[in-house]
Amino acid sequence: MSGGRSAEGPVWSLHVGVVAGLLLLNFVLPDYHHGVFARILVLAVFAMGYNLLFGYVGLLSLGHAMFFAAGLYGAGLPMVHLGWGVPAAFSTGIVCGLVLALAVGLLALRTSGVAFMIVTMMFAQALALAVLYFGQWTRGDEGLVIAQAQRSLDLGPWRLDFTDPATRYLTALALFAIVLSATLAIVRSRFGRVLVAIRENEERTRMLGYDTFRNKLSAVVISGTICAAAGATYAILFGYVGSSFAGIQYSILPLLWVLLGGSATTLGPLIGTLLMYYLVDGSNDVLKAWLPDWRFSHLGVVGLALILLVLFFPRGLLGTLRQRWAGWLP
Amino acid sequence: MAFGPHLLLAALEGLVTSAVLALMALGLSLVFGVMRVVNVAHGEFYMLGAVIAWWVASLVTGHPALGFLAALVISPLIVGAIALCAERLVLRRLDYDPEATIVATIGLLYLLQQAALTLYGPEARPVPAPFSYRVLLPWFGYSGYKLSVIASSAVLLLATWFVLTRTRIGLVMRATQYDRETAQAFGIAVDRVYAGVFALGAMLAAIAAVLIVPISQAHYLMGLDPLLLSFIVVIIGGLGSLRGTLVAALLIGLSDGIVSMFFSPTLAKIIATLVVAMVLVFRPQGLFGTAAR
Numbered sequence: 001m002s003g004g005r006s007a008e009g010p011v012w013s014l015h016v017g018v019v020a021g022l023l024l025l026n027f028v029l030p031d032y033h034h035g036v037f038a039r040i041l042v043l044a045v046f047a048m049g050y051n052l053l054f055g056y057v058g059l060l061s062l063g064h065a066m067f068f069a070a071g072l073y074g075a076g077l078p079m080v081h082l083g084w085g086v087p088a089a090f091s092t093g094i095v096c097g098l099v100l101a102l103a104v105g106l107l108a109l110r111t112s113g114v115a116f117m118i119v120t121m122m123f124a125q126a127l128a129l130a131v132l133y134f135g136q137w138t139r140g141d142e143g144l145v146i147a148q149a150q151r152s153l154d155l156g157p158w159r160l161d162f163t164d165p166a167t168r169y170l171t172a173l174a175l176f177a178i179v180l181s182a183t184l185a186i187v188r189s190r191f192g193r194v195l196v197a198i199r200e201n202e203e204r205t206r207m208l209g210y211d212t213f214r215n216k217l218s219a220v221v222i223s224g225t226i227c228a229a230a231g232a233t234y235a236i237l238f239g240y241v242g243s244s245f246a247g248i249q250y251s252i253l254p255l256l257w258v259l260l261g262g263s264a265t266t267l268g269p270l271i272g273t274l275l276m277y278y279l280v281d282g283s284n285d286v287l288k289a290w291l292p293d294w295r296f297s298h299l300g301v302v303g304l305a306l307i308l309l310v311l312f313f314p315r316g317l318l319g320t321l322r323q324r325w326a327g328w329l330p
Numbered sequence: 331m332a333f334g335p336h337l338l339l340a341a342l343e344g345l346v347t348s349a350v351l352a353l354m355a356l357g358l359s360l361v362f363g364v365m366r367v368v369n370v371a372h373g374e375f376y377m378l379g380a381v382i383a384w385w386v387a388s389l390v391t392g393h394p395a396l397g398f399l400a401a402l403v404i405s406p407l408i409v410g411a412i413a414l415c416a417e418r419l420v421l422r423r424l425d426y427d428p429e430a431t432i433v434a435t436i437g438l439l440y441l442l443q444q445a446a447l448t449l450y451g452p453e454a455r456p457v458p459a460p461f462s463y464r465v466l467l468p469w470f471g472y473s474g475y476k477l478s479v480i481a482s483s484a485v486l487l488l489a490t491w492f493v494l495t496r497t498r499i500g501l502v503m504r505a506t507q508y509d510r511e512t513a514q515a516f517g518i519a520v521d522r523v524y525a526g527v528f529a530l531g532a533m534l535a536a537i538a539a540v541l542i543v544p545i546s547q548a549h550y551l552m553g554l555d556p557l558l559l560s561f562i563v564v565i566i567g568g569l570g571s572l573r574g575t576l577v578a579a580l581l582i583g584l585s586d587g588i589v590s591m592f593f594s595p596t597l598a599k600i601i602a603t604l605v606v607a608m609v610l611v612f613r614p615q616g617l618f619g620t621a622a623r
Contacts (some may be wrong), residue, residue, distance in 0.1 A: 115610050123607055310433045
């Protein structure tokens with residue numbers, strides 16, 4: 001653990017500054033990038049949930065798409081089939097993620113290392129197959145579209161319409177800010193320090209009298225719930241619920257984002273998601289322009305990025321920054 | 331068709347699946363057993379084996395058997411060479427750290443898959459079978475080629491078993507698997523053993539693919555399902571246990587053939603995946619493996 005009591009000032013001003021900067025961007029970004037940023041903010045929340053488990057506890061899960069999908073379908077299915085409103089659907093999505101995380105955590109945490117990765121991957125695979133199996137409700141690959149009229153919320157005299165770009169951006173930013181402060185509070189709390197201790201040496205932490213299983217289980221549940229919140233928000237803001245979000249690719253992507261931004265840093269997930277999104281987006285255009293006959297898609301770029309990161313840059317951007325210059329970064 | 335012959339047909343189809351699965355899972359199991367590396371890109375080596383087999387067979391003119399035999403020799407060699415490069419350039423530099431290698435092989439998976447899409451294209455293409463003899467059973471005719479796949483796989487598995495248990499190479503490999511440091515202290519070039527085992531694992535997957543490609547077709551996305559199935563086989567059989575891998579391949583292949591003939595394949599996959607996860611949680615040494623060291 002780097003930093004200390006003396007670094008309270010810069011930590012809070014940095015995080016408040018980032019959120020304020022993102023708020024400012026709402027008014028200056030051109031239309032296309034405005035939409036992209038809203039999406040990135042929601043996906044960054046997904047990455048932050050992943051980072052809490054992977055970065056701070058050192059548990060590498062290959063199945064976090066299941067928590068995102070639990071939130072996505074938990075919120076989306078009742079909206080489409082039962083006509084539920086936003087608050088009820090959002091809460092259902094979060095509860096689905098919480099319950100799933102608790103069940104998966106209780107089982108998967110009996111294993112460790114490679115077995116943990118494979119068990120989480122298998123559970124996520126089972127959920128993705130289940131989404132396809134219940135195709136008459138989920139419509140499988142094709143997915144469901146949530147009606148525009150349903151995606152709004154009446155708050156007394158005001159009406160929040162989530163199909164409106166500015167509302168959508170600000171809602172995504174609000175979720176991002178809440179999860180960012182929650183993450184910051186967690187990793188700077190006693191609980192967060194126990195998690196890091198488990199990452200560094202689980203045996204020793206247990207010897208010191210901490211219940212490591214219970215602490216890890218709490219981390220899995222919090223992480224899964226954050227990812228589910230991202231999924232539920234995605235369904236409500238963008239109105240699309242499809243099985244691709246449950247697939248293995250969406251378990252790999254948060255890992256990639258966190259690795260790129262820097263694992264075990266609070267702002268790393270945002271930076272990783274942002275860079276990777278634009279890298280994939282840009283590489284598609286560049287590849288089309290320069291190699292028109294090639295069918296090399298963004299997945300190849302994802303693969304290359306994974307290999308290069310893990311070979312040459314295992315700490316990610318903020319991790320390297322913290323190691324070299326700014327030891328106070330949380 | 332009556333129930334009995336129907337079941338026989340399902341069992342034969344299941345045996346073909348088992349034969350291919352056993353070869354592929356054996357490669358995965360060897361790599362995990364000796365190197366402690368979970369090779370997520372194993373399915374892509376299988377896919378490359380099939381795609382290169384198509385390429386080689388399309389270059390050779392004359393009797394289809396010539397093209398097939400050429401593919402059976404050349405395809406595993408090329409795939410082995412690619413695996414060797416990946417091992418030297420990536421895995422070795424990561425010092426075989428389990429988590430880093432998993433991330434790197436995931437990257438390799440996407441890279442190989444997209445390379446195949448670029449160079450080979452999105453079409454599914456068949457390779458002609460080397461012969462088209464049909465074995466006439468009293469109830470139905472059955473492809474002689476499929477029976478020969480079962481036989482060749484059995485021969486290859488026996489050969490691998492012989493190499494592992496009866497030769498010096500096998501002894502060196504088992505010594506490395508049992509205790510890397512002591513093996514090194516006894517003058518075994520652990521580094522070279524690792525490179526060899528990784529290439530061998532990929533070649534086994536490629537051979538499995540060449541055998542199957544006259545039955546199913548070569549396609550750039552064909553690697554994912556066999557990868558998951560061989561994970562299942564290796565886990566049920568016990569990570570790193572050879573005999574367990576074989577028994578599990580038979581079990582999974584047969585039940586896959588029989589179950590998917592009578593039930594929804596998706597439901598069968600869901601149940602199989604959950605069962606495997608539970609096996610890992612409650613019996614991490616596998617159903618047939620002995621407790622880990």
